[in-house]
Amino acid sequence: MKSQDIRKAYLNFFESKGHLIVPSAPIVLKDDPTLMFNNSGMAQFKEYFLGNGTPKSPRIADTQKCLRVSGKHNDLEDVGFDTYHHTMFEMLGNWSFGDYFKKEALAWAWEFLTEVLKLDKDRLYVSVFEGNPAENVPFDQEAFDIWKQYVSEDRIILGNKKDNFWEMGDQGPCGPCSEIHIDLRTEAERNAVSGRDLVNADHPQVVEIWNNVFMEFNRKADGSLEKLPAQHVDTGMGFERLCMAMQNVTSNYDTDVFTPLIAKVEEITGLKYTSNDAMTSRDLSIQEEQNKTNIAIRVIVDHVRAVAFAIADGQLPSNTGAGYVIRRILRRAIRYGFTFLGTKEPFINKLVEVLANQMGEFFPEIKSQQQLVTNVIREEEASFLRTLEQGLQLLDKVVAETSGKEVSGEKVFELYDTFGFPKDLTALILKEKGYSFNETEFETELQKQKARSRAASEVTTDDWKVLIDGNVETFVGYDQTENNVKITRIRKVDSKKDGVLYQIVLNATPFYPEGGGQVGDKGTLVSANETIEIIDTKKENNLILHFAKQLPENIEAGFVAKVNTDLRTSTSKNHSATHLMHLALRNILGTHVEQKGSLVNPNYLRFDFSHFSKVSNEELRQVEASVNQQIEAQLQLVEHRNIPIKEALDKGAMALFGEKYGDNVRMIEFGESKELCGGIHVKNTADIWHFKIVSEGAVAAGIRRVEAITGDAVKDFYTSQENTLAEIKEVLKNPQDVLKSVASLQDDNAKLKKQLEQLVKEKIEGLKNTLVTDFQEINGIQFLAKQVDLSMSSTKDLAQAIGTSKPNAFVFLASVEDNVPNIHCYISKGLVAEKGLNAGNVIRELGKLIDGNGGGQPFFASGKGKNMNGIAAALEKAVEFIK
Structure with missing residues (x-):
């Protein structure tokens, strides 16, 4: 069966068992602050397991795009070295929310594998939880008895907590699980060693394909377990591994999930991928080289899937957060191509077309976003290849400054941490040069950095203290900014970053939680005796969390929840203006424009969108004018709440890629602007007052960013501009024509600059002729150390000019510019080669005397410092380098 047929067979089977088939959630999570990416099939259903929401159906099945870069078995640095772990993968899942349990889940799993797919029963092993007396969790007798109906007892394996007890996190729903493993080895191998002995032993052909999790317990903050009020089933089957089993191969990469991508890499590079089974050469060196090629190709075809789907879902590569993870994955792929496949030009972007053709039918986002994904990856490739080139130059410099044959591990880490230069690439290049580096250092x-990172993100969360049972929490903020409320639950959260905060949940809150680019509301909770400040509002697992630095003394009292209306009003103006600008951009630049990210807060709005070139000043003026025309038209807000998504789309509403929409949505209309949106808006566009773009620039290839302001911020902007103009006029003695006066000043300045440059050249030439006579010959070296009265750049020019005028010259010059001392060293290249002298070392050493530092190349280097009094000592000490 082809992979597409296997996926369809799975979904059709569970649809026949009464399951609602739902689409995959985006791979990038935007409404769960505890996760960057969807890392499992259950992530999009967390709120149901926690009891904070009601699913569309008690039975659901899907295939979920997942991304993992750390955790059990698949740290990013290990992906590609084996044949069955991935960064991005599909998880086939069937779910029961308080409906069926172990009996049905295990029976259907066995039926699907052995009767629908007709996998060999003699190759299958199952596992059940052996129990944990320390946590008062018994052996899973029920699952064991169910499996005895289908397999002999010698094929049922007892698993420990690590392998057969699943937990959502340190706290929350959890329970025993029962896995199904398959043995894909040859008959001879299976006769020699029982597959039972290789289960959970990381054997590449004895792998887990299906995990049935039975959520029975809730893990509390103190580590204890309590029974959940309802029992749930959460299953996950690795799609790529299932394809491996069905297509009679021993590697995921030999399935048709990956072979089209591998074929494209072979076509581009001219190199061949060879499966492990096909490697027949007895020459170990040939096998070793082929294995390096294989690993590189596996890395690339795995990583391009993760990166492409993340970008399609709205996550661009960047230097922080989820964007940094995506950039790191892509750079790892680029680096493997660079080092092992000889690819010095961008090529990974060419795989996107293959991926889109292969998976676009089931995941339409990769097809519709194909051009954008291709452009972003191409630009990232070009950028990192330039970084690799810089890294090679830096590495050459490090080697030149190293005495002996071992480079400092700290220097290698600096290359890795600051410039993204991979450790193994550094090791490879050093080896070619006859060097190594101190891996211990x-x-x-690296461990210091990880410790700093862990410390910064360390969070301790208490259990919820529930004051009012049941799903009673509602949001009333579209209609009210003030409401009488009761606290339904509270918990304390202690983090290194924010200190101790309290999360408060209200029964009927007017506070808007951060989402859709809009920041969360701030405000107060007021009772008869006290006022509690709410510093932020967020949403997690369908609960609206109000953050406070202190708890009310009486948490059971009644409160009035009051939103800070000044902040809310300013935010709503910016949010509505974002919608108007989106329409204007599409009308003026073209319908290819799509929103790719936004930030809406009280001070300004930021809007990222797809566009292939810089937006011209004239186009920006047109966008501004269009938005302000819509403001002046006094367009009334038309709000459609809780309407079917199909109806909204039929009305012309825009849906954004990477957003998760329910069956019913909220639609916002201002004239021709129609968007699906959950945010807060003005009642009439006239409330915005005015719209002003303050900046436009690139975010990534094919992605532009506009920042703009509205309302009072525009008034402040124009007031500031007016004040600045008045100050300029005053400085210019109040000319009638300010522009003409400024242009005249620029012309005068340009003329004076040319005259000054000529005078400086003449001064440098005069000093050069004077200083030539001050050279001393020491040990066959022409030595000069002087302080001169020049700017830093002119001193640098003089050092080079005077140094090249003498053979075997060692020149050390110092000067002061704006009370900042600077030093420069020139050493003839012959002395660098013959005597081992290094200008960079000279500057670093003598720079300490002026409380500064610097560097450069072995024949020329510069530096600056803070202590002018140290210049004399530096000039005196320079001679020691040649004595």
Whole structure:
């Protein structure tokens, strides 16, 4: 069966068992602050397991795009070295929310594998939880008895907590699980060693394909377990591994999930991928080289899937958060191509077309966003290849400054941490040069960084204290900014970053939680005796969380929840203006424009969108004018709440890629602007007052960013501009024509600059002729150390000019510019080669005397510092380098 047929067979089977088939959620999570990416099939259903929402159906099935870069078995640095772990993968899942349990889940799993797919029963093993007396969790007798109906007892394996007890996190729903493993080895191998002994032993052909999790418990903050009020089933089957089993191959990469991508890499590079089974050469060196090629190709075809789907879902590569993870994955792929496949030009972007053709039918986002994904990856490739080139130059410099044959591990870590230069690439290049590096020092620095990162993100969360049972929490903020409320639950959260905060949940809150680019509301909770400040509002697992630095003394009292209306009003103006600008951009630049991200807060709005070139000043003026025309038209807000998504789309509403929409949605209309949106808006566009773009620029290839302001911020902007103009006029003695006066000043300045440059050249030439006579010959070296009265750049020019005028010259010059001392060293290239002198070392050493530092190349280097009094000592000490 082809992979597409296997996917369809699974979904059709569970649809026949009464399951509602739902689409995959985006791979990038935008409404769960505890996760960057959808890392499992159950992530989009967390709120149901926690009891904070009601699913569309008690039975659901899907295939979920997942992304994992750390955790059990698949740290990013290991992906590609084996044949069955991935960064991005599909998880086939069937779910029961308080409906069926172990009996049905295990029976259907067995039926699907053995009767629908007709997998060999003699190759299958199952596992059940052996129990944990320390946590008062018994052996899973029920699952064991169910499996005895289908397999002999010698095929039922008892698993420990690590392998057969699943937990959502340190706290929350959890329970025993029962896995199904398949043995894909040859008959001879299976006769020699029982597959039972290889289960959970990381054997590449004895792998887990299906995990049935039975959520029975809730893990509390103190580690204890309590029974959940309802029992749930959460299953996950690795799609790629299932394809491996069905297509009679021993590697995921030999399935048709990956072979089209591998074929494209072979076509581009001219190199061949060879499966492990096909490697027949007895020459170990040939096998070793082929294995390096294989690993590189596996890395690339795995990573391009993760990166492409993340970008299609709205996550661009960047230097922070989820964007940094995506950039890191892509750079790892680029680096493997660069090092092992000889690819010095961007090529990974060419795989996107293959991926889109292969998976676009089931995941339409990869097809519709194909051009954008291709452009972003191409630009990232070009950028990182330039970084690799810079890294090679930096590495050459590090080698030149190293005495002996071992490079400092700290220096290698600096290359890795600051410039993204991979450790293994550094090791490879150093080996070619006859060098190595201190790995212990590198690991020490790496562990320090990880410790800093862990400390910064360390969070301790208490259990919820529930005051009012049941799903009673509602949002009333579209209609009210003030409401009488009761607290339904509270918990304390202690983090290194924010300190101790309290999360408060209200029964009927007017506070808007952060989402859709809009920041969360701030405000107060007021009772008869006290006022509690709410500093932020967020949403997690369908609960609206109000953050406070302190709890009310009486948490059971009644409160009035009051939103800060000044902040809310300013935010709503910016949010509505974002919609108007989106329409204007599409009308003026073209319908290819799509929103790719936004930030809406009280001070300004930020809007990222797809567009292939810089937006011209004239186009920006047209966009501004269009938005302000819509403001002046006094367009009334038309709000459609809780309407079917199909009806909204039929009305012309825009849906954004990467957003998760329910069956019913909220639609916002201002004239021709129609968007699906959950945010807060003005009642009439006239409330915005005015719209002003303050900046436009690139975010990534094919992605532009506009920042703009509205309302009072525009008034402040124009007031500031007016004040600045008045100050300029005053400085210019109040000319009638300010522009003409400024242009005249620029012309005068340009003329004076040319005259000054000529005078400086003449001064440098005069000093050069004077200083030539001050050279001293020491040990066959022409030595000069002087302080001169020049700017830093002119001193640098003089050092080079005077140095090249003498053979075997060692020139050390110092000067002061704006009370900042600077030093420069020129050493003839012959002395660098013959005597091992290094200008960079000279500057670093003598720079300490002026409380500064610097660097450069072995024949020329510069530096600056803070202590002018140290210049004399530096000039005196320079001679020691040649004595």
